[in-house]
Amino acid sequence: MSEESAEGVRLQKALANAGVASRRVVEDMIVAGRIRVNGTVVTELGSRIHPDRDLVDVDGTAVQLDQSRRYVMLNKPTGVVSSMRDERGRADLRQFTREWPERLYNVGRLDAETSGLLVLTNDGELAHVLAHPSFGVTKVYVAKVDGRVTPQTIGRLTRGVELDDGPIAADRARLLDVSGGTSLVELTLHSGRNRIVRRMMAAVGHPVVELVRRQFGPLHLGTLPAGRARELTKVERGALLTLARRDSDAPEASARREADDSTPPGADQENQ
Incomplete structure (x- = not known):
């Protein structure tokens, strides 16, 4: 077993391999105290890590070191x-x-x-x-529903509705559009309950016609x-x-x- 695999790899090399910055720039980051390993700030340029098990973040943002992860x-x-x-x-x-x-x-x-x-x-x-x-990861949904949703209904969704498995309230709710006999509603939820969006909208009298999840945590569907x-x-x-x-x-x-x-x-x- 090589010395590198036994003792780990130098922190600046691991971060350069991960695409964070060049080794020289990473060294400046280390000296500036911008990098943490397993929650502890590291300022020593000779520090070594094991990319397969150590957790590293730069300015509070996690870095993917294990390139086998997809x-x-x-x-x-x-x-x-x-x-x-x-x-x-x-x-x-x-x-x-x-x-x-x-x-x-x-x-x-x-x-x-x-x-x-x-x-x-x-x-x-x-x-x-x-x-x-x-x-409770936050999710954002856009629902096309039957009927003309009113601001009062949006208020009910954020105040909470009673379902057969207990009350539930949306973190946020917005009326996006009303056209003909349908409405577009955006709901932000962190609940993991089964079919919660469909059940909430049915409970306020507006069954879901179409439903799309636009956001999951920090990720946006975009185009x-x-x-x-x-x-x-x-x-x-x-x-x-x-x-x-x-x-x-x-x-x-x-x-x-x-x-x-x-x-x-x-x-x-x-x-x-």
Whole structure:
């Protein structure tokens, strides 16, 4: 075993390999105290790390050191189930992952009738954190619903509605458009309850006609066409990893996760 593999690699080399900056610039960052390893600021230029297990951030943003990890955004079309292999033979997610050699998995789910943003990854730890209901990752949906939604109805959604499994309130709600007999409503939620958007809108008298998820945590669907997938940018990866590490380290999240250990990760999350 080489000295490098036994003792790790120099921090500046690892960050340069990760595309953060040149080694010389990274050295300046280290001296300036802008880099943390496993939560501790490192200022020694001789510091070594193990990229496969050490967590590094620059100016508070996580850095992806393990280049074997893949992070993909998919705009899931309707008619596709959120599974890599459907036992009933329905269209599944495999068709969108063929260009990547890694075995990817979806983070959470969207039901077959819902389109929009899904994250696919081979990073099991990140998938567990972001899909588990206890972490409450924020999602933004745009729903086309029956009827003319009023400002009073928007107020009900943010104040809370009563469902058969308890009350629920949107973090934010906006009326985007009213046209003919339908309305467009934007809902921001952190709940992981099953089909929560559809149930909330039905509870206020406006059943969902079409539903799309536009945002998942720090990720925005943007102009990605339905049925297309792309790798996350370096900035997007940093934002997603920062969110996952922050939530996994939060004491209240850990307590909720332990209390909810009987629920498999993603078992009812985001199945809208």
